Amino acid sequence: MIRFENVGKVFHARGTSVTALDGIDLDVRDGEFLVIVGPSGCGKSTLLDLLGGLATPTSGRITIDDREVTGPGLDRGVVFQQYALLPWRTAQGNVEFGLEAKHVPRRERPARAREYLDLVGLSGFHDRYPHELSGGMKQRVAIARSLAFDPQVLLMDEPFAALDAQTRDGLQDELLRIWEQTGKTVVFITHGIEEAVYLGQRVAVMTSRPGRIKQVVDIPITSRSATADLRSDPEFARYRHEIWSLLRDEVDKARSAELGRTRKETAGV
Numbered sequence: 001m002i003r004f005e006n007v008g009k010v011f012h013a014r015g016t017s018v019t020a021l022d023g024i025d026l027d028v029r030d031g032e033f034l035v036i037v038g039p040s041g042c043g044k045s046t047l048l049d050l051l052g053g054l055a056t057p058t059s060g061r062i063t064i065d066d067r068e069v070t071g072p073g074l075d076r077g078v079v080f081q082q083y084a085l086l087p088w089r090t091a092q093g094n095v096e097f098g099l100e101a102k103h104v105p106r107r108e109r110p111a112r113a114r115e116y117l118d119l120v121g122l123s124g125f126h127d128r129y130p131h132e133l134s135g136g137m138k139q140r141v142a143i144a145r146s147l148a149f150d151p152q153v154l155l156m157d158e159p160f161a162a163l164d165a166q167t168r169d170g171l172q173d174e175l176l177r178i179w180e181q182t183g184k185t186v187v188f189i190t191h192g193i194e195e196a197v198y199l200g201q202r203v204a205v206m207t208s209r210p211g212r213i214k215q216v217v218d219i220p221i222t223s224r225s226a227t228a229d230l231r232s233d234p235e236f237a238r239y240r241h242e243i244w245s246l247l248r249d250e251v252d253k254a255r256s257a258e259l260g261r262t263r264k265e266t267a268g269v
């Protein structure tokens, strides 16, 4: 289980300090699909970087199964918005790269890589280079690469944000299927309300900066895959509205803070 205990993060840059996160308390259960949603700049990526061990908290601590996170580890796979694939390696070569890190014997790597490319729906595209793949396909490779070394937790920072709507909808369904199939814990960041409700068993809504957890909303829709057109379901609309209302207050707050700053600046204060 993942636990954030009073986690804060302050950045110091160019003589000023920015409090990105303040007093984050959050538990993520084993095998859970948790979505974190919040206005732009509220500290979502910072929170995921801390969990990924790519940055360290200024205060508080993060533990996974009672062990403190002190750096990156193979128990966590990260998928970013930009695919971060190696352009000189094929799809298969990119997935094998993750297996090298895990010291999987060389002769086992090709079969393992193919297995995960099949899992993400890329059978027949093993030999393609990143520039020969669409955005959605590249993101599938990135997901396969993260899954191939069998991490306990999958951390995803707006992984579908750069994709067109149709590709995104398709990948959301794929991700839900993979999650159900593998039982991984998924922590998924988005600024999209619909995406949050569609994917999350729980949705944690963040405040505008400094980011805190404003509320965690349960989305008890039992079988997403069984509901033919979930997005048009009245229940779905109700949750979407709830998250929307929570977020709207935060966006309003961020906007008035921004206006306040601009006024001060133009008045020369």
Ligand SMILES: Nc1ncnc2c1ncn2[C@@H]1O[C@H](COP(=O)(O)OP(=O)(O)O)[C@@H](O)[C@H]1O
Pocket: 011, 012, 013, 018, 019, 020, 038, 039, 040, 041, 042, 043, 044, 045, 046, 047, 209
């Ligand atoms: N390395 C950094 N140095 C200074 N400020 C940073 C750094 N990373 C993020 N920030 C600031 O922290 C805040 C939160 O950023 P981020 O976590 O990227 O937000 P989000 O992902 O929700 O859009 C922003 O104000 C951003 O400018």
Ligand SMILES: [Mg+2]
Pocket: 044, 045, 046
């Ligand atoms: Mg971000």
